[in-house]
Amino acid sequence: MNLSKSKYVNGVQCKKMLWLDKNKPNEKTEIDNESVLKNGNLIHEVAKYLFGEHINIDFNENLSEMINNTALTLESYKNVVITEASFNYNNNFCSVDILKKVNSKYEMYEVKGATDIKDVYLKDVSYQYYVLTSLGLNVTKVSIVYLNNKYIRKGDLDLKKLFVINDVTQKIIELKEEVKANIDDINKYIENETEPNDDIGLHCFKPYECAFFKYCSRNLPTPNIFNVRNLSLKEKDAFYKKGIYKYENLINEKINPNYKIQIEYELYNKKDFVDKEKIKEFLNTLKEPLYFLDFETFQAPIPLYDGSRPYDQIPSQYSLHILENEKLEHKEFLAEVGIDPRRSLAERLIEDIPLNVCTLAYNMGFEKGVIKKLAELYPDLEEHLMNIHDNIKDLAIPFKWKWYYSKKMEGAYTIKIVLPALFPNDPTLDYHNLDLIHNGSEAMNSFAELGNKSEEEQKYIRERLLRYCELDTYAMVKIYEKLKEVIL
Secondary structure, three states, rough: EEEEHHHHHHHHHHHHHHHHHHHOOHHHOOOOOOHHHHHHHHHHHHHOOOOOEEOOOOOOOOOOHHHHHHHHHHHHOOEEEEEEEEEOOOOOOEEEEEEEEEEOOEEEEEEOOOOOOOOOHHHHHHHHHHHHOOOEEEEEEEEEEOOOOOOOOOOOHHHHHHHEEOOOOOHHOHHHHHHHHHHHHHHHOOOOOOOOOOOOOOOOOOOOOOOOOOOOOOOOEEEOHHHOOOEEEEEEEHHHHOOOOOOOOOOOOOOOOOHHHHHHHHHHHOOOOHHHHHHHHHOOOOOOOEEEEEEEEEOOOOOOOOOOOEEEEEEEEEEEEEOOOOEEEEEEEEOOOOOOOHHHHHHHHHOOOOOOEEEEEEEEEHHHHHHHHHHHOHHHHHHHHHHHHHOOOEHHHHHHHOOOEEEHOOOOOHHHHHHHOOOOHHHHHHHHHEEEEHHHHHHHHHHHOOOOOOHHHHHHHHHHHHHHHHHHHHHHHHHHHHHHHHHH
């Protein structure tokens, strides 16, 4: 089989994944990793300049072109830095993120978008080391490059501080024979004409979620142990290995009562549970006017603004519904493209939310975290921002603690689950009926990409962003009213 470094890593995780990819590709489930790929590409582009001037081997679907261009470049320079240098040894292809040639010695640098080193990265790099050294290259240093999450931008990017370079040479040398054995094992396995009967397990999720899990678990009843929310993968796997995966079998097992509620309600088709006293106590802690707040943010793996770190959540938008005496008012903010949105957002927020009022968020930790960071960033606004922060209440509490529970919630309490459970037939509260943007990930990606759109496209996307965020806070208002209704 023609292997690449990604296929090799997949094969080490589960050889059947590669067999299915070759023989039953249509059984693959789409996994949303668009933002991960975009972030990875951006990080790689920046990291290419770690050692200054370099020669990039442009991608070509004809891999032999990349390999030939790499060979020509290496022959032409005694000392050179090449990015995406490409090689093939016995149908094992790889592109090295950064290859540094010093006389007749080579240094490899693998760039990762994480903020630490994971074991799977060693497998990735060891495969590349095997290919290069098998071709006769004298590789004297192997390093993994990743983001320094303690780096705070001040002025121009400092690449030496932005990235951590970790020398893993000795570990990689020790893995070379293992790589060869794995490649032989994978190639032998792939030649099976009939589908291998490998069972599901933890390897279906670690180190990466497998796109074939739905296919491989197709014979399990629905629902089953893998549908139980919040139960750890380790516990799920342990039950499965014992043959305990049906809800009717799980009901008698020792499982945390919070998780067992989901099993009971779905197995016995139980009616909604409402603890009126607990909900009433919660509602008594709220005082109108109520300010229903929701932020939207985008993540920047490479810090864009002074005072920000890698992967900081940068707030770019909020929606605010204000409820008093059954009158509802809506306010909103959406940042302009290409500028640091934090100061203008913070200023508008303290205009829109007065001191000492009750603000409601859903899963308030996120909103409180955003506000606290803004307060730290702008000391002149700190007092008002922290007053908002300290007066936030969490509308998710009644659902988190199962004071209100429906089998339709399937063990979860996110607003995207709770809302349709409470209002199953209201099209105005259905996120699927929104145009273009239906969830936080789509909102994050859409705002991050605005600068690459035409003026007309920007206008359209901005309107969709506003309507999505507005629904988040309007949904909170409706949930609050529902809680008031059920205690009557």
